[in-house]
Amino acid sequence: ASASIPADDLISVGTIGLIKAISTFRAEKGNRLGTYAVRCIENEMLMYMRSSKKYGNEISINDPVGTDKEGNEIVIMDLLCDDDLSMIEEIDTRLQAARLYTVMSRVLTPREIEILALRYGLSVPGTTRAELTQREVGKILNCSRSYISRLEKRAIEKLRNTMEE
Structure with a gap:
């Protein structure tokens, strides 16, 4: 796993893979659930890592965009907030x-x-x-x-x- 992907995210993605494995497993095809589940979990994690890489240049509302007159850092959220509502x-x-x-x-x-x-x-x-x-x-x-x-x-x-x- 990539060091940039939090462990909690990988656990969540793995859980989704396990749930998908359980819901799509067909014993009559001759596979064991454990083998099938491992494949589904791996596949789910690979898809997640691909999509994370694709959107790796996302920005956060807490990213700095400059400074104000007093030298204080301005973040995107500051620009989005409107004091008068x-x-x-x-x-x-x-x-x-x-x-x-x-x-x-x-x-x-x-x-x-x-x-x-x-x-x-x-x-x-x-x-x-x-x-x-x-x-x-x-x-x-x-x-x-x-x-x-x-x-x-x-x-x-x-x-x-x-x-x-």
């Missing part, structure tokens, strides 16, 4: 929007989806457009403002009930 908030917002779109497509009629999309400026996930008044939506869909109001209220209630489940 804007990236995390953006991801959270997108996840919530994706969940909302999934729920909308599952519980609302196409007409209700269209009304909410026009009213709240929704478009495809991740984009927005102008929010319209109930009167403007009614004009587009050739309906009264009060009818749009009722459908909007019903659609929001359906979403609220589904999201609370």
